[in-house]
Every structure is written in structure tokens, then in C-alpha cells.
Amino acid sequence: MNYRVDVIGAGPAGLMAAEVLAKGGASVRVVDHMASPARKFLMAGRGGLNLTHSEALETFVDRYGAARGILEPAIRAFPPEALIDWCNGLGIETFIGSSGRVFPRAMKASPLLRAWLRRLDSLGVTLELRTRWMGEKESDAMILAMGGASWPRLGSDAQWTEILTRRGIKVNPFIPTNCGVTIPWSAHFSERFAGVPLKRIAVSSAGRTVRGEAVITRTGLEGGAIYALNPELRKSGDLTLDLKPDLTVAALAERLSHPKGKSSHSTWLRKATGLAPAAIALLREANLPATASAIKALPLTVTGTDALARAISSAGGVALTEIDRNFELKAWPQVYAVGEMLDWEAPTGGYLLQACFATANMASRACLERLQSALGRPQSPSK
Structure with a gap:
């Protein structure tokens, strides 16, 4: 029996979730209300696309402050080295700058995104753009990766907060961070x-x-x-x-x-x-x-x-008490929230993207395990 998973949001967290799910045998649809995927990701790439950081992992995970407890297992499961290997697998070389930050050698996001979308297409992932998610669950499971509330013109407009609040899920107010x-x-x-x-x-x-x-x-x-x-x-x-x-x-x-x-x-x-x-x-x-x-x-x-609309990122979002260790919503089985939707913050330096990739990776693998157990398919995603 096949299983279907919808990923809501076509930013880096959503696309990473789609890749892990598709490699694990799921039929994956990515839904996004914008006309093209990963708009904010491309904007970040204009400054060089700081993917992650090369510092010692113990120091790295400490950058997440109060959210370290929930994020650390995901980052240890998908650490900076794994992210660099993933980039290399797409044909994107990286380098470590003088500050320890990791960048693609091309110093922009567009080549990486093009290679990534080609991979997702080869895995059979369907991309459904210009479609606003209204809160329905039409698949066996969902990964919610709709971003926070900074730079709303690029897609992260946080309109999803009302949908989750109506379901009794606590969403803390968004506030600007990594801002002037x-x-x-x-x-x-x-x-x-x-x-x-x-x-x-x-x-x-x-x-x-x-x-x-x-x-x-x-x-x-x-x-x-x-x-x-x-x-x-x-x-x-x-x-x-x-x-x-x-x-x-x-x-x-x-x-x-x-x-x-x-x-x-x-x-x-x-x-x-x-x-x-x-x-x-x-x-x-x-x-x-x-x-x-x-x-x-x-x-x-x-x-x-500075205003939230101009902040690099936002604090606030789905309260960490609303999710389990695999980022599944406690009040909504087989629905997971990842990336900047969650109430965590980190400084610039590669920590933002790393956590988005890592939470998506962990949630997707947990989702697959649940589906495989429920539907009797002993299969696991490719590394």
C-alpha cells in the first residue's frame, strides 16, 4: 500500500522534508501559495547563502539558547557535516570562510535550488504552487513548513497561525529578531x-x-x-x-x-x-x-x-510545548511542524538554515516510520 504525504511550504525546510519522504517511498506533494519555490532562500543567497557553521558541535548547539533541548537531537542527527555532504551530492561545492561560516562556492542560492528541484522532480515530487493551504488534511500525513513572519512579501506571511489556533494549538506571537x-x-x-x-x-x-x-x-x-x-x-x-x-x-x-x-x-x-x-x-x-x-x-x-517585515528572522510561532521530540503536533496526529514555524531563534551564522534542514529531516523520518508501521511497509528512507 502506498502512502501520501503533503508538505505545506516550499522553502528549504519543506523541500528537505519532501526529499526525505520521497526517498522513503512516499508519494509527496508540496503545496505553496507563492508563484515559485524558496523565495526567501533565494533572497538569502544574494548575500552569499550562509548554509551552516564549522565550529564544534557542542558550541554550535548552544547558539539556540532555550530551544537547544528540542533542537539538539535533530541537529546531531543531521549535523553541519551532513548538510555539506548533501550539498556536494547536488554538485554544489562549499567552502569555509574566515569566520568559520560555510558557503556554496558560487556564493549564491540559485544553482543549488535548481539542482535540488531537478532531484525532487526525479523522485516524483509534485510541486503545487499558487495554492493557499486552508487547514485541510487530505493525505496520510502532513509536514507543515510555512515559515515564520519575517519578509512576508517572500511568502512567510504567518497566515497559518489562525488555522492552528482554531485547533487549540498554542502559537506565540511573532516578534522580529536578527534585526537592527x-x-x-x-x-x-x-x-x-x-x-x-x-x-x-x-x-x-x-x-x-x-x-x-x-x-x-x-x-x-x-x-x-x-x-x-x-x-x-x-x-x-x-x-x-x-x-x-x-x-x-x-x-x-x-x-x-x-x-x-x-x-x-x-x-x-x-x-x-x-x-x-x-x-x-x-x-x-x-x-x-x-x-x-x-x-x-x-x-x-x-x-x-526594526519592523518584523524587515527582520532577517522571527521569534515566536508554534510553542515548543505543542510538539513531541519528533516535531509532531500533540493535538494533531501525523501532522508535523518544522523550521521557522516553531518558536525558536538563533543568531545569523548558518544556524537558521541548519535548524530548518535538521528539523525537517527528523520530522520526515519519524513520519515515515509511523506510516510504515501503520501500513505494514518495512522500508526506510535512503541516507
Whole structure:
């Protein structure tokens, strides 16, 4: 007896689920309301397509914070090495960048997606586009992979939340993450320094410190170091910058003790400390004197975040208490929720895509095992 599985959502999680299911002998239909698959995936590829990260797995899984417990088994079952091997199997070579991030050598998503769609077609996967899922279950099982709520114009519009809520499934409100924060700059500072990077700094909030870079925007700050602190910034709203994290307060104080001579204040400060003009202007913006303590702990007040529609990803979604260890919905048998539909978040660096692939892989394999047991087909998906 054959079994049919519908995958709702044609993003990376949905397509990975379709591949695992089809290799396991299921008849698979992928349904998506957009006119073409993986729109957000292609958009991510414009920046190089950061697939995963090469750091030690113990460190890797810790990036998921409170969601580590539910995500770790899936990631260990389909770790970064497995994702790289999968890419290679599609004919897509990868490389590890200087930051440890993993990218396709072509530095874009379109070649990978084309090869992937060809594979799915060869496996008999049916792609049904321009079709909005309305909550029906017409197959033996379903994998829900409809994404979160960021960049809704690319497909992740979260309209599915009402459907699941009506079934008594708890869906936590979506909030922006991996996004910039708003800071009330003066008009002069905003106009002069918008777009200027702050390199080799450390940022702190709610007792956590991250080293990296940030970029000044007209409305605040964005960049990897800010994204990594989004959870803490949502709690406290307080942000502290260490503009020279490689120097101690004592070392900076010694440099600032040198006489200024005939140099202007900015020139003297730049030569004495190595601060860039934007960093010096930040001290003025905060109405702080150019002291060692101010340079090492410059306080800023965060008043909000960028809009959800422009965030790289979203927190919120299906509450983790609503799923079992295989991502099956407790209130809806043989229906699984994977990827960004679930209420987890992670910083940029390859962690987002890795978890989407890994949760889809685990849910699909669990789905196949259930179907094979129920329908008497002792078969397992190909590795």
C-alpha cells in the first residue's frame, strides 16, 4: 500500500522534508501559495547563502539558547557535516570562510535550488504552487513548513497561525529578531554617520557580551553583533559599547595621558587611541568625555527594533510545548511542524538554515516510520 504525504511550504525546510519522504517511498506533494519555490532562500543567497557553521558541535548547539533541548537531537542527527555532504551530492561545492561560516562556492542560492528541484522532480515530487493551504488534511500525513513572519512579501506571511489556533494549538506571537535596533540619534549624527561601520567592538546587554561589528543606521544600529544580542536587548533595552575591547582601561588611560600639543581634540584622540571618527562622534553623541572608562563602556538606550517585515528572522510561532521530540503536533496526529514555524531563534551564522534542514529531516523520518508501521511497509528512507 502506498502512502501520501503533503508538505505545506516550499522553502528549504519543506523541500528537505519532501526529499526525505520521497526517498522513503512516499508519494509527496508540496503545496505553496507563492508563484515559485524558496523565495526567501533565494533572497538569502544574494548575500552569499550562509548554509551552516564549522565550529564544534557542542558550541554550535548552544547558539539556540532555550530551544537547544528540542533542537539538539535533530541537529546531531543531521549535523553541519551532513548538510555539506548533501550539498556536494547536488554538485554544489562549499567552502569555509574566515569566520568559520560555510558557503556554496558560487556564493549564491540559485544553482543549488535548481539542482535540488531537478532531484525532487526525479523522485516524483509534485510541486503545487499558487495554492493557499486552508487547514485541510487530505493525505496520510502532513509536514507543515510555512515559515515564520519575517519578509512576508517572500511568502512567510504567518497566515497559518489562525488555522492552528482554531485547533487549540498554542502559537506565540511573532516578534522580529536578527534585526537592527532603534536609538534616538541626533539629526546631525544620523545624517553624517549613517552607513558607517563600527569595527572590532564589543557590545553588551543584560550581562552578555558579544564581539564583532555593527553599522550605524539613520535610526540606530544593525549588524552581526547587534543581532546576536537581540534576545537580551528585548529584555533590558540597555546597550553598552566597548569601542576598544583589545585594550584595558589602564592601557587606554595611559595613552590618554599623553599631551595633546597643537593637534585638534579629534586628531589627538584618534592618534592616541586608534578610534575611528564615528566612534569619537559616538562619545560626543552620548555627551561623554573622552575618558578610558567612557571608551570601554559607552551606554546607549535602545527604544525598539526594526519592523518584523524587515527582520532577517522571527521569534515566536508554534510553542515548543505543542510538539513531541519528533516535531509532531500533540493535538494533531501525523501532522508535523518544522523550521521557522516553531518558536525558536538563533543568531545569523548558518544556524537558521541548519535548524530548518535538521528539523525537517527528523520530522520526515519519524513520519515515515509511523506510516510504515501503520501500513505494514518495512522500508526506510535512503541516507
